[in-house]
Amino acid sequence: MMILMHVIGALCVVTGCFFMLVAGVGIIKFPDAYCRAHALGKAMTLGIIFLLLALGFLVESVAWWKVALGIGFQLVTIPVASHLFCLAAYRRKMRRWTAKGWV
Amino acid sequence: MSINTLIEIAYYFGLALMFSVLVCGCWRLTRGPTTLDRLLGLDTFTVSIVGLVAVYSIRANTAEYVELILIVTALGFFTTVCFYYYLSQPRKKGGEDFNLEGKS
Numbered sequence: 561m562m563i564l565m566h567v568i569g570a571l572c573v574v575t576g577c578f579f580m581l582v583a584g585v586g587i588i589k590f591p592d593a594y595c596r597a598h599a600l601g602k603a604m605t606l607g608i609i610f611l612l613l614a615l616g617f618l619v620e621s622v623a624w625w626k627v628a629l630g631i632g633f634q635l636v637t638i639p640v641a642s643h644l645f646c647l648a649a650y651r652r653k654m655r656r657w658t659a660k661g662w663v
Numbered sequence: 664m665s666i667n668t669l670i671e672i673a674y675y676f677g678l679a680l681m682f683s684v685l686v687c688g689c690w691r692l693t694r695g696p697t698t699l700d701r702l703l704g705l706d707t708f709t710v711s712i713v714g715l716v717a718v719y720s721i722r723a724n725t726a727e728y729v730e731l732i733l734i735v736t737a738l739g740f741f742t743t744v745c746f747y748y749y750l751s752q753p754r755k756k757g758g759e760d761f762n763l764e765g766k767s
Contacts, residue, residue: 563666566666566669566670567666567669569670569673569721570669570670570672570673573673573674573676573677573718573721574673574676574677576677576714577676577677577680577681577714577718578680580680580681580684580710580711580714581680581683581684583684583707584683584684584686584687584688584707584711585687587687587688587691587703587704587707588687588690588691593697593699593700593703596691596700596703597703600703600706600707600710604707604710607714608710608713608714608717611677611714611717611718612717612732614717614721615717615720615721615729618670618721618724619720619721619724619725619726621724621725621726622726622729623726623729626726626729626730627729629733630729630732630733630736633733633736633737634713634736637736637737637739637740638706638710640740641706641739641740641743641744642706644743644744644747645699645702645703645706645743645747647747648699648747648750648751649699651751652750654697654699
C-alpha cells in the first residue's frame with residue numbers, strides 16, 4: 561500500500577510538472593493576451609492540482625484537509641485571475657488575434 | 664530500483680521543469696508588449712513558486728510549508744486584483760498610457 565501510494569505520488573509529480581511546462585510554453589508562444597490568459601487559467605491550474613495531490617500522497621505527516629484547502633484555493637484564485645486579465649483587456653478594447661488576422 | 668530512487672528522479676525532473684516555468688514567466692515579464700502581458704508573467708512566476716515549494720516539500724518530507732503555499736497563493740491573487748483595479752480606472756487626459764494597444 562505504501563509502495564503504491566509512493567508510485568502514484570511520483571507519477572503525479574511528473575504529470576503536474578509536465579502540465580506546468582505546457583502552460584509556460586503557451587505563455588511564451590501564444591500571440592495575444594487573451595490566449596496567454598487561457599494558457600494560464602487552464603493548464604497551470606491542472607498542473608498545480610497534480611503537484612498538491614502528490615504532496616498529499618508522498619508526505620505522510622501532512623493533513624489531507626490542508627491539501628484539500630490548498631487545491632480549493634488554487635481552483636478559486638487562478639481562473640479568477642486569468643478572467644480578470646481578459647476582462648481588463650476587453651474593457652480597454654485591446655487588439656486580439658484570430659485565424660484571419662488581428663482584429 | 665527502490666522507491667526512494669523513483670522519488671529522487673521525480674524530484675530532480677520536477678525541479679528542472681519548475682525552473683523552466685519560472686524562466687518562461689520572467690521572459691514574459693520582461694518582453695511583454697503590453698502591461699497586461701507583464702502582469703500575466705508575474706502571475707506565472709507566483710504559481711511556479713508555489714509549485715517549487717510543493718516539490719521541495721515533497722523532497723524534504725515535511726508538512727511545514729503547506730501554509731506557505733496558501734499564503735503565496737493569496738498574495739499573488741490580491742496582487743492581480745489590485746493591478747486590475749488600477750488598470751480599470753478611467754484614464755486621465757494626458758495621464759500615463761499603459762501601452763494596452765501593443766505598440767512596439
